[in-house]
Amino acid sequence: xxxxxxxxxxxxxxxxxxxxxxxxxxxxxxxxxxxxxxxxxxxxxxxxxxxxxxxxxxxxxxxxxxxxxxxxxxxxxxxxxxxxxxxxxxxxxxxxxxxxxxxxxxxxxxxxxxxxxxxxxxxxxxxxxxxxxxxxxxxxxxxxxxxxxxxxxxxxxxxxx
Amino acid sequence: xxxxxxxxxxxxxxxxxxxxxxxxxxxxxxxxxxxxxxxxxxxxxxxxxxxxxxxxxxxxxxxxxxxxxxxxxxxxxxxxxxxxxxxxxxxxxxxxxxxxxxxxxxxxxxxxxxxxxxxxxxxxxxxxxxxxxxxxxxxxxxxxxxxxxxxxxxxxxxxxx
Numbered sequence: 001x002x003x004x005x006x007x008x009x010x011x012x013x014x015x016x017x018x019x020x021x022x023x024x025x026x027x028x029x030x031x032x033x034x035x036x037x038x039x040x041x042x043x044x045x046x047x048x049x050x051x052x053x054x055x056x057x058x059x060x061x062x063x064x065x066x067x068x069x070x071x072x073x074x075x076x077x078x079x080x081x082x083x084x085x086x087x088x089x090x091x092x093x094x095x096x097x098x099x100x101x102x103x104x105x106x107x108x109x110x111x112x113x114x115x116x117x118x119x120x121x122x123x124x125x126x127x128x129x130x131x132x133x134x135x136x137x138x139x140x141x142x143x144x145x146x147x148x149x150x151x152x153x154x155x156x157x158x159x160x161x
Numbered sequence: 162x163x164x165x166x167x168x169x170x171x172x173x174x175x176x177x178x179x180x181x182x183x184x185x186x187x188x189x190x191x192x193x194x195x196x197x198x199x200x201x202x203x204x205x206x207x208x209x210x211x212x213x214x215x216x217x218x219x220x221x222x223x224x225x226x227x228x229x230x231x232x233x234x235x236x237x238x239x240x241x242x243x244x245x246x247x248x249x250x251x252x253x254x255x256x257x258x259x260x261x262x263x264x265x266x267x268x269x270x271x272x273x274x275x276x277x278x279x280x281x282x283x284x285x286x287x288x289x290x291x292x293x294x295x296x297x298x299x300x301x302x303x304x305x306x307x308x309x310x311x312x313x314x315x316x317x318x319x320x321x322x
Contacts, residue, residue: 056236056260057218057227066218075217090283091259094252094276099217112290115255119288120281122251127280129273 010083010105013037014139017083017107020047020060021146027052028159031146034060034084036068036077036101043080044068060084061092065099076100083107085143087114087136093122097130106136107143171244171266174198175300178244178268181208181221182307188213189320192307195221195245197229197238197262204241205229221245222253226260237261246304248275248297254283258291267297268304 001009013035020033024047036044046063050056061084068077077099085107088096093115096104104116104123115122116134123132153159162170174196181194185208197205207224211217222245229238238260246268249257254276257265265277265284276283277295284293314320 050236054235055227055230056238057223057230057256058236059259062218066216069216069218074215075211075219077217089255089259090286090289091252091255094250094255094283095218098220098250098252113288119286120283122255122281122283125251125280127274128251 010135010138013042013081013083014085014105014107014143016042016045017060017085018139018142018146020045020064021085021143024048024060025146025150031150032060032084032086034064034082036064036080036082038068038072038077038080043071057091059089059092061088062095065095065101069099078102081105083138085139086110086147087116087118089113090115090120090122096132097122097128100130101132103133103135105138106134107138108140108147109136171296171299174203174242174244175246175266175268175304177203177206178221178246179300179303179307181206181225182246182304185209185221186307186311192311193221193245193247195225195243197225197241197243199229199233199238199241204232218252220250220253222249223256226256226262230260239263242266244299246300247271247308248277248279250274251276251281251283257293258283258289261291262293264294264296266299267295268299269301269308270297 021031025031044064044067049058087110182192186192205225205228210219248271
């Protein structure tokens with residue numbers, strides 16, 4: 001694929017991840033969304049539900065990866081790409097490595113807990129048996145803007161996390 | 162608690178984690194087990210089911226953490242300890258940090274993928290908002306022995322992973 005085509009593919013699926021982030025926002029959760037794409041088809045979707053489900057594992061990425069594994073009927077998600085509005089935490093970055101996902105396309109980086117380059121880079125650590133290609137900055141303003149709006153409202157007491 | 166009492170507490174709960182690892186072994190899975198303990202009670206148990214469930218998230222630790230969160234009714238497992246027969250992978254180490262678990266008691270280290278000191282140490286990384294105390298080498302021979310037996314049988318074609 002040419003770089004222009006790739007760019008528009010990334011934009012297209014990140015829009016779907018943003019739609020998931022909107023769902024999290026409407027639940028009063030930090031707006032983070034993820035989709036897993038396989039051969040042009042979305043086979044897993046997830047949005048952050050950590051508070052509403054009272055579950056430390058209910059991050060967007062883990063929900064999307066589980067759905068994708070159910071679809072593929074294998075724990076190996078080879079040939080799959082994951083689109084995530086925010087740089088993954090260590091748990092989610094580790095899950096992306098465990099599932100042997102090909103590529104992680106990231107909206108905006110997370111200097112506070114990001115584990116695909118900010119604090120550590122688990123997606124590309126020598127020593128693990130799989131490394132993941134990273135593309136970042138796709139629809140960055142939208143991804144960051146949604147989070148900024150949420151945290152401003154949280155500070156202003158308009159939403160409760 | 163005195164160090165002798167602590168040691169015998171660790172031994173006691175690691176025996177429970179080993180019982181979980183035995184369950185994984187009987188499923189034909191790499192024998193890895195975990196339990197979550199809260200105020201002296203086991204509130205989460207899990208064994209590795211990655212192959213049998215065709216699920217990259219079905220590691221012992223994640224299963225035990227989910228059960229513990231269901232019990233506590235919170236994503237924060239403060240005051241909880243996790244006992245694991247093998248040093249956690251990055252996903253599971255990340256989940257332990259996400260769940261804000263106090264202490265991880267580890268049977269044997271995993272030089273190939275361990276993320277509590279072997280490859281990286283996610284449990285004690287500056288930058289994340291939580292750090293986990295680590296105790297290791299508890300019932301080490303039993304934990305390592307069970308894994309060695311499994312992988313030897315796998316090589317000899319006696320079990321299929």
